[in-house]
Amino acid sequence: MGGLTYTMLDTTNLSTAEMYGNVLCELGKEHPEIVGLSADLAKSTKIGLFAEKFPNRFFNTGIAEQNMFGIASGMAKCGLVPFVSTFAIFTSMRALDQVHTDICYQNLNVKMIATHAGLSFGQAGTTHHCTEDIAIMRSMANLKVIVPADGMETANAVVQAYETEGPVYIRINRGFDQKVYENTDYDFRIGKAHQLTDGNDLTIIACGSCVYQAIEATKILSSVDGIKARVLNMHTIKPIDREAVLKAVYETRRIITVEDHNVMGGLGSAVAEVIIESGKGCAFRKLGIPDTFSIIGLHEDLMAYYEIDTNGIVENVRKLIGLEFEEDEDWEDEV
Amino acid sequence: MATREDIYANKIFLNAVLPLVKTIISSNEKYAKKFKNKNGIVGVSAKDPDGKVGTHYIIENGDFTVVKGPNDKCDVELEFRSIKDLNDFFAGKSKKLPKIKGWYHVGLLTATLSVLMYMAKLLSVTEPPQNDDEKDLIVKLYFSLLSTGISQLNKTGHPDVSKWVKKSPDRIFAWKVTGKPELSSYIRIKAGKSKAARGEYKRSKPFFTMRFDCTDSALGTLLGIDDMIEATITEKLIMEGAPEFGAQLGEYMLLVGSYAKGS
Numbered sequence: 001m002g003g004l005t006y007t008m009l010d011t012t013n014l015s016t017a018e019m020y021g022n023v024l025c026e027l028g029k030e031h032p033e034i035v036g037l038s039a040d041l042a043k044s045t046k047i048g049l050f051a052e053k054f055p056n057r058f059f060n061t062g063i064a065e066q067n068m069f070g071i072a073s074g075m076a077k078c079g080l081v082p083f084v085s086t087f088a089i090f091t092s093m094r095a096l097d098q099v100h101t102d103i104c105y106q107n108l109n110v111k112m113i114a115t116h117a118g119l120s121f122g123q124a125g126t127t128h129h130c131t132e133d134i135a136i137m138r139s140m141a142n143l144k145v146i147v148p149a150d151g152m153e154t155a156n157a158v159v160q161a162y163e164t165e166g167p168v169y170i171r172i173n174r175g176f177d178q179k180v181y182e183n184t185d186y187d188f189r190i191g192k193a194h195q196l197t198d199g200n201d202l203t204i205i206a207c208g209s210c211v212y213q214a215i216e217a218t219k220i221l222s223s224v225d226g227i228k229a230r231v232l233n234m235h236t237i238k239p240i241d242r243e244a245v246l247k248a249v250y251e252t253r254r255i256i257t258v259e260d261h262n263v264m265g266g267l268g269s270a271v272a273e274v275i276i277e278s279g280k281g282c283a284f285r286k287l288g289i290p291d292t293f294s295i296i297g298l299h300e301d302l303m304a305y306y307e308i309d310t311n312g313i314v315e316n317v318r319k320l321i322g323l324e325f326e327e328d329e330d331w332e333d334e335v
Numbered sequence: 336m337a338t339r340e341d342i343y344a345n346k347i348f349l350n351a352v353l354p355l356v357k358t359i360i361s362s363n364e365k366y367a368k369k370f371k372n373k374n375g376i377v378g379v380s381a382k383d384p385d386g387k388v389g390t391h392y393i394i395e396n397g398d399f400t401v402v403k404g405p406n407d408k409c410d411v412e413l414e415f416r417s418i419k420d421l422n423d424f425f426a427g428k429s430k431k432l433p434k435i436k437g438w439y440h441v442g443l444l445t446a447t448l449s450v451l452m453y454m455a456k457l458l459s460v461t462e463p464p465q466n467d468d469e470k471d472l473i474v475k476l477y478f479s480l481l482s483t484g485i486s487q488l489n490k491t492g493h494p495d496v497s498k499w500v501k502k503s504p505d506r507i508f509a510w511k512v513t514g515k516p517e518l519s520s521y522i523r524i525k526a527g528k529s530k531a532a533r534g535e536y537k538r539s540k541p542f543f544t545m546r547f548d549c550t551d552s553a554l555g556t557l558l559g560i561d562d563m564i565e566a567t568i569t570e571k572l573i574m575e576g577a578p579e580f581g582a583q584l585g586e587y588m589l590l591v592g593s594y595a596k597g598s
Contacts, residue, residue: 200542200576201504227504228542228577251540253505321504326538331528334486335354335401 016177017115019151020170021049023158024083028054031162037072037084039065044174045085045115065090069098069110076108081162087121088114088171092133103167104140111161112169117147118208118260119289119306120173122299131289135265137169138238144168144190145238147259147267149211152181153235156188164190171208173260175299178212180233191236193244199228202254202283202320205245207234207267209299210258210287210308217313227321237270245274253325254283256317258308263288283323287316337383337418344594345381345418346491348425349390351483351531352458352595353379354401355476356392356450358533359457361399362472366453369446370397377447378409379433381421388418394443411437411444426597427459458595463554470550471518477557478510478520482531484591486522489529496587501527507541508584512553543576545584 014022028034028050036058042048051058061068065086072082084091091099091114103110114133121128138145146161146168148154154172161168180196187194196211197218206214211233221227230252232244248255255275257268268286275282289306303309307316337345360367373394380389389405413433415421423429437444457473458480464470488496509521521536522529547553552571555561563585566572574581 200540201506226502249539253539325505331530334483334531335350335403 016151016172017046021046023155024050025053034081039068039086047085065095069095072110073102076110083111085113088117088130088133092136104142107142116174117171119302125296126293129294131262134261147171147207149180150177191239193241194233196231199230201228203230203248203252205232206258213310216310240270249280249282256285258287283325285320344422346487347484347594350487353390357399375410375443378412380405381415381418410440428597474553475518482520482522485587486529486531500524507536509541509544511546543580546573
C-alpha cells in the first residue's frame with residue numbers, strides 16, 4: 001500500500017519508486033543507450049538516483065511534460081532508450097497527445113514509468129489522484145501496460161520493459177508498498193498473470209497495491225467462511241492474460257476484480273472483455289473507484305472507503321458467493 | 336416405530352440404492368432385454384405408522400423411470416412389514432421376504448427380481464470381478480450411490496451432513512475415473528440444498544474431485560481393499576482440490592457405506 005504512513009514502519013526497505021531508481025541505475029551501467037527524463041519530478045519519482053549516477057544521460061525538461069515526451073520520442077528515433085518518469089496523472093493526461101502521436105503511433109522504444117498512481121498520493125487530493133490512466137493507456141495501440149504489485153515486481157517489470165521493444169507504461173505508487181514478493185526470483189513474464197493462491201470457489205484478479213489486499217482477504221475467507229479463493233496477480237493489463245482469465249472462469253465460476261482505479265476501463269473492464277468475448281458465463285463483480293472524483297485522505301483510508309482493501313474485498317466476496325451461477329434451481333429431480 | 340437411524344438408512348435404500356436398477360438396465364444389455372417391450376408399475380415399499388414409504392419404477396416399453404415415494408397403483412409390489420424389515424433385507428442382514436403383490440404379472444416380477452438380485456450381488460462383492468464391464472458397472476453404481484446417498488442424508492436432516500451442506504456456498508464435489516467419463520457422478524451443494532447427478536459436471540471444474548487413475552484403483556478404495564492414504568500417495572487416487580475437503584467427503588462416503596451395509 002502506498003502512502004507516507006509506512007515510511008516510519010518500513011525504513012529498512014526501499015519504496016517501490018526507489019527500487020525502480022536502483023534497477024534503472026543497474027541497467028544504465030550495462031546499457032549506455034539508456035537515458036532518463038523527468039519534468040522537475042526527478043526526486044519524487046526516484047529517477048533522480050539515475051540522474052546522480054549518470055548526469056550526462058539525464059534530462060530535466062522542467063515543468064513541461066508535453067515537451068518531455070516529444071523529446072523522448074526523438075531520442076528513441078535516434079536509437080536511445082528513454083526512461084521517462086513523472087506522475088501518472090501527467091503522463092496519461094497532460095502529455096497524452098505526445099504519448100499517443102509521438103510515441104505510440106510510431107511504436108517507439110520509450111519506457112514510461114508513471115508514479116503516484118491511483119489514490120496513492122492520497123493527501124494531495126483529487127487533482128493528483130490518477131484513477132483513469134489504465135483506461136486511457138490501454139486504449140493506446142502498441143502500448144504495453146504494467147501495474148506491478150510491489151517493489152520486487154517493479155524491478156522485474158523495469159528489466160523486462162527494457163528487454164521488450166516498443167513503448168511500455170509502468171504504473172507504480174507513491175511511497176511504500178506492502179511486500180507481496182520476497183525477491184525477484186519468480187516467474188514474471190509480461191502478459192502472463194501470476195497465481196499466488198489456489199482455490200476453486202472464486203478467483204480474485206487484482207493488480208498493483210490491491211494484490212496484497214487480495215491475499216490478506218483470502219486468509220480471512222478461508223479461516224472464517226471456508227471459502228477457497230484463487231488470487232491472480234494480473235500485473236500486465238495489456239496484453240491481458242486471456243488464458244488465465246478463461247481458466248479462472250471455467251475452474252471457479254466466480255470472478256472479482258480489484259484495482260486502485262476507476263471501475264470503468266481498467267483491469268475489471270479488461271477482464272470483462274475477455275469473458276464476454278469467450279461467451280462463457282460467470283458471476284462477476286468489479287471493485288475499484290466508482291464513477292466519481294475521489295475524496296482526499298491517506299491512501300489506506302481511501303482504499304477502505306472505496307472497499308478495495310482487505311475488508312472491502314472480504315465483504316464483496318461474500319456477496320458474490322451468494323450470486324447464482326446456473327439456472328438449475330430444482331433440487332428435487334435427482335433420481 | 337422406526338428410529339432416526341432406521342430412517343436415514345431407509346432413505347439410502349429407497350432413494351439411492353433402488354434407483355441404481357435404472358443404471359444397471361441402461362448399462363447392461365442382458366438386463367435391458369428382460370424389460371424389453373414391458374409396461375407397468377413396480378414398487379418397493381414398507382409399512383410405517385407415519386405412512387407407507389417406498390420407491391417405484393414406471394416401465395414404458397422397457398424404458399425405466401424411477402419415482403420417489405410409494406404408488407398405490409403398482410402392478411407388482413414388494414411390500415415389507417416395516418422400515419426396519421426393508422433395511423435389514425437390503426443390507427443382507429435378513430432373509431425375511433416381503434409380501435409380493437401382483438403374482439400374475441409374472442414377466443414383470445421375474446425381470447424385477449432378477450435385476451434386484453444382480454444389483455445386490457454387485458454391491459456386495461468384496462473382490463473385483465474378472466469382467467471389465469462388470470468392474471466399470473460396480474464403480475458407476477458406487478459413485479451414484481455415494482453421491483445420491485450423501486444428498487439423501489442431507490435432505491433427511493442427518494445432523495453432520497446437513498451441517499456441512501448448510502454452511503457451504505454453491506459447490507460441486509465429483510467422483511471420476513480418468514478416461515471413463517461415463518462412470519462419473521457428482522453432488523452439488525449450496526446453503527442447505529443438495530442434489531446428486533450422474534455423469535460429469537460440465538459447467539465448470541468441480542470444487543473438489545476424487546479422481547481414480549483407473550477402474551481397478553477405484554474398486555480398491557470403494558471395496559475397502561486399498562488404504563485411502565496409500566492410494567493417494569501412490570497416485571491411484573488423486574484429490575483435485577483442498578485436502579481438507581477430501582477428508583470431509585471421505586467421511587460422508589463412509590457414512591453412506593455404513594448405512595447401506597447396516598453397520
